[in-house]
Amino acid sequence: MIPKQLTLRNFLSYRATTLNFDGLQVACVSGPNGSGKSSLLEAIAWAVWGHSRTVAEDDVIHLGTLEAQVDFTFEHQQQLYRVVRSRRRHQGGSLEFQVQTEQGWRPLTQRGMRATQQLICQTLRLDYETFVNSAYLRQGRADEFMLKRPSERKQILADLLKLGQYDDLANKAKDRAREAKATVSLLETSVANLEVQVQQRGAIAQQAKALEAHLTTLQQTDEADQTRHQQLAQQQQQRQTLVQSQSLLEQQLSHNRTETERLAAEMAKVTTQWQAVTAILEQAEEIAAGLAQLQDLETEDEAFSAKFQQQQTLQAERDRHYQAHQIQAQQLQTQRQQQQQERDRIIQQLADLEPILQKRAAVQEALVALTQARDRLQHLDQVQLQVSPLRQRQQMLQRQLDQTQAELTARLTALANSEYQLQQQQAQQPQLQQAVLAVGHTLEDLTAKRAYQEKVREKGIERRHFMERLQAEQRSYETQLGHIEQKLQLLQQPDAACPVCDRPLDQHNWDDVLQKHQTEREELQREIWVIREQLAVSEREIQVLRQEYRELEEEIASYGHILEQRGSLMAQLNSNASVAQQLAALGQERSHLERCLQERNYAQDLQAELQQIEAQLVQLAYDERDHALARGQVDRLRWAEIRQAEIRQAERQQTQLLERQPQLEAAIATLETEITALKESDTVKAIVQRDEQLAALGYSLDQHQALRAQLKTAQAWRLRHQQLQQAQQQQPQLQQQLAALADQQxxxxxxxxxxxxxxxxxxxxxxxxxxxxxxxxxxQQRQRDRQQQREQHLSQLGALRQQLVQFDQLQDQLTQQQQDLHQARRGYRVHQELATAFGRNGLQALLIEHLLPQLEAETNHLLGRLSAHQLHVQFVTQRAGRSRQGKLIDTLDIVIADAQGTRPYETYSGGEAFRVNFAIRLALARLLAQRSGTPLRTLIIDEGFGTQDREGCDRLIGAINAIAADFACILAVTHIPHFREAFETRIDVCKTPDGSQLLLSR
Structure with a gap:
């Protein structure tokens, strides 16, 4: 991740600022304490991962504002990305993730902040913890690793390496081992119970056989009763048929009596209808006179309705003309009022423009001064265009010279270190030969023990196979013994048949068969006892072999380490042959480099070009302060242009308003004339004409209502006329119905x-x-009793058969649970071993042991640059205990040596201790970046350099410049003036009433 641009808005101590990282390879972020240096770096972590040093999430918002936002653009794997994170006080936040394409920024934001954050981490392959322990060396954590106890140092390494996942795996393995152990206990109890239950199967089978014989007897008796039941049922069926026929005749007789009564009632009903029809036919003349009167009233009502329609039409026309007259009058009044308001507004605007027009003279004088200041600024801009590329080239040449010098110095330091190591290696030649011989003897002993261990393992496998054969024979004998026990139980029953051929037995044969089965049972029991004795002996032998195998395993556990040690020693021994030649070559190269550094005999073309550029800069005599003053003067006089534009705008408005004022006066007079003329319009005349027509029509609503009341009363004659027509139609039908009813009776x-x-x-x-x-x-009662008894026996027989099926299922279940028990025991052993392997003394210890040599080499490489190879660090993982046996115990001690020898960490000065801490911290950062799979392209050092003198600061700066080629961007945060001056590129942070501000100087 290479930063490109950082924009802050209301974040911590910043209100609004932007920092462009282009061209910032090695820079110093400086400023007094509390100015906001660390806040600038915290913004990067908060934007990308959402973490900050604040306790509450709203604390990142600048005091007195409602919302904070950080916009961070960075490069990753030749691709440009952008992260925008914001937070609003008491309302939550938002997160946007974008990538730059040819069409512009393309959003990668997911649904929800959590999913977007996960995508950012996946893209960077870097989480927050790895970032703050690798790329971001946070303030106050330089000596954290050194001040911890040895056990805590291992824990820090475990946390940095994220070995906690192995603790989780170990805990899961322990949990599963406990579950497997509980399962083994349950299965053992269940298997024991099932074995007891399966032994009861023989007795249940005998009971089922007895019930089957009794059911056969009941079936024969029931068949005889079934024949008698059929005979009696036929006789009873004949009698029931006669009874049903008699009942049917009684029902038919009852139906005839009911039908007779119904016909009589219907005859009376029809006779009554005949009399009513005859009475209506006698009133035919009276009904015709009433119907004629009703028709006269309807004709008169139609005439009144026509007058009512004419009245409604005239009234609607009058209302329409009246409404149109009112709308025209209202429109004219509204237009006159609008014109009067616009006239008053123009008068007020003319008065407001007068103060602006009075400033013409002062603005003209300021414009003349602005023109002169711009000419001066244009001249300085042209000079700056000539100076800027020269200064950039000057800085680049100086940086290249410094980098060349740092590379030569670093190479000289590396040569001295290599020469020292080769001398030490040459001095260790006799010790290496002795060590190779000792390691060879140890390997011979361990090889012999490994061969003996293999024989022990083969012996154990042989015993295990022998035990499996014995267990198979034991199960076979136990099955035979179970069959014999069942046969003996059958022989104990009265009148027992032969259990083999199922034939009846007399007393003599019964004794022979019983004696034979008892003899077989005793022989099988003896065989089973012998097998159990052999199993017990074999189990003890396996335990002894297992214990011996474990002891051999512990003894040869170091075989791989010893073999690796011998290879390493042999390689060192072989490499010592060319040590003298290497020492001579290194001495020549070191002498050459020392002469070049003393005489500055390197990069001659760069030095010559640098001197030429410095002469050109002196000739141009460009001063940034004069340029800034000229730019400030132009900014101060720009108000004159604004005022000039305002005056011109005011003059144009004044001209327009004076032209508009007479037009409005004329329009108001015209509207007043139209309002007076509206009173004599055609609309008013039409309203008067409609009033005269309504008076001439003569329509009376009271007369119309009285007529409608008479018409409503006369409507009854129409109904009586309809009844007369119906009576004339019904008279022939009623005569036919009377004749038909007489025939039916x-x-x-x-x-x-x-x-x-x-x-x-x-x-x-x-x-x-x-x-x-x-x-x-x-x-039927006897059959029901017998059926009930039979059902009871069948129920008992079904229960017994179900028990037999259950016993068979129990046998299958017993077999399955025995297999499950074997698997559970195996799982218990496997998870116990996994818990040990994932524990602190397993894979975690191996990973830390593998990391420490890399950490030690990287630390000493960096520490050599910082201390001119005067300090050396060694990580010790084992030391002798205090017991008399001298047993080694695990630890993580850090041994620091200088030119005088080895001393405790506390005896070193603050500057020396800081260099050691800084080297270890930076080495850890590099290793963590390598393990995360992401190259460490950015380094942020937010550490206190106050313990360093000028020489120490120079060495730190030299070390930083030496590793600058490995990074795209290095930021060092400090408040020390002389440390700040050592950097060519500086980012100065100062705190103002408007928030912290940034000033970039190159």
Missing amino acids: QQVADQQTELTTQRQTLAAQLAQCPDVQSELQQV
Whole structure:
């Protein structure tokens, strides 16, 4: 991640500022304490990851404002990205993520801030914790690693390496091991219970066989009763048929009596209707006279309705003309009022323009001064265009010279370090030979133990296979023993048959069979006892072999390390052969580099070009302060142009207003004339004409209503006329209905006589058929009792069979649970081993052990630059304990050595301690960036350099410049003046009443 531009608005101590990082490779952020230096760097972390040093999220908002926003543009893998994060007080925040394309900024923002934040981390492959421990060296954390105890240092490394995930895995493995152990306990109990239950199957089978025999007897008895039941049911069915026929005749007789009564009632109803129709036909003349009177009233009502329609039409026309007259009058009044208001507004505007026009003379004088100041500024701008590229080239040449000198110095330092290491290596030749011999003897012993361990493992596998064969034989014998036990139980029952051929046995044969099965049972029990003894002995042998295997495993655990150590020693021994030649070559190169540095005999073309550029700058004599004063004078006089534009605008407005005023006076007079003429218009005349026509029409609403009341009373004659027409139509129909009803009454009487004869015949047949219902119920009761008993036996038999099925299922379940028990025990062992492997002494310790050599090498490389190779750091992971056995214990001690020897960390001065802390901190940052898979392109150093003298600061600056080629941007934060002056590019931060401000100087 390479920063390109940072824009702040109301963030912490800043109100509004923008910092462009283009051209900032190595820069110093300086300013007094509390000015906002760290806040500038906090803005980057807050924009990208949403983290800051504040406790509450709203605390990042500048005091007195409502919303804070940070706009950060950066480059990552040759692609330009932009992050905009904002937060509004008490209302939450927003996050936008964009990428630059040929068409412009394309949004990558996801649905929700959490998803967008996750996409940013995935794009950068860098989270906040790795950032603050690698690219961002935060203030006050330089000596954090050194001041911790050895155990806490390991914990810091574990946290930085994010080894906590292995703790989570270890805890999960422990949880699963506990679950597996609980499962093993439950399965062991369940298997024991199932074995007890399965042994009860033989007794249940005997009970089921007895119930099946009893059910056969009940079935035979029930068949005889079923035959008798069928005979009695046929007789009873014949009697029921006769009873039903008799009941049907009684129903038909009852229906005939009901039909007779219905016909009589209908005859009376029709007779009544005939009389009513006859009475209506007698009033025909009176109904015709009333209908004629109704028709006369309807004709008169139509005449009144026509006059009513004419009156409504005239009244609507009068209302329309009146409304049009009112609208015209209102429009003219509104227009006159608008014209009067516009006339008053023009008068007021003319009065407001007068003060502006009175400033013409003062503005003309200021414009003349502005023209002179702009000519001066234009001249200085042209000189600046000539000076700026010269200064940029001067800085670039100076930076290249400094970088060349730093590279030569770094190379000289590396040569001295390499020469020292080669001398030490050459002096260690005898010790290496002795060490190689000692390691060789140790490897021979460990190789012999590994071969013996393999034999122990093969012996254990052989014993395990032997135990599996014994267990299979034991299960076979136990199955045979179970079958014999079932046969013995069958022989104990009275009149028992042969359990093999199922034939009856006499007393002699029964004794022989019983004796034979008892003998087989004893032999099987002896075989099972022998197998159990052999299993116990084999188990003890396996335990002994397992213990011996573990002891050998512990002894040969260091085999790989010893083998690696021997390879390393052999490589060192082989490399010592060319040490002398390397020392001679290094000495020649070191002498050459020292002469070049003393005589400044390097980059001659750059030095010559630099001197030429400095002479040109002296000739141009450009001063930035004069340029700034000229620019300020132009800014101060720009008000004259604004006032000149205002005066011209006022003159144009005055001319327009004076032209508009007479037009408005004429328009107001015209509107007053139109209002007077409206009173004699055609609309008023039309209203008077409609009033005269309404008076001449002579329509009376009271007469019309009285006529409608008479018409409503006469409407009854129309109804009576309709009734007369219906009576004339109904008279022939009623005569036909009376004749039909008389015929139906005669037919019903004949059917009644026939049904009475049939009832007497059925009564004689029913007397000859006896009632066997009582005997039939007795037979049915016996069948129900027997069926109930049979159902009980069937229920018991079903229950027994279900138990047998359950026993078979239990046997399958027992087999399955035995397999599950084996798997659970295996899972328990596996997860115990995983918990140990993921623990602090497993993979975590191996990862830290692998990291420490890299950390030590990187630290000493940086510390050599900072201390002229006077300081050296060594990480010690093991030391002798206080016990007499001298057992090694794990630790993480940091041993610091200088030219006088090894001393505790507390005895070093503040400047020396800071250099050690800074080197370790920067080495950790580089390693973390490498492990995250993201190159460390940006380095932010927010540390206190107050413990360093001038020489120490120069070494720090030299070290920073030496590593500058590895980074695209390095920012160092300090408030020390002489440290600030050592940087060519500076970002000065100052606090003002309007918030912190930035000043970039190159």
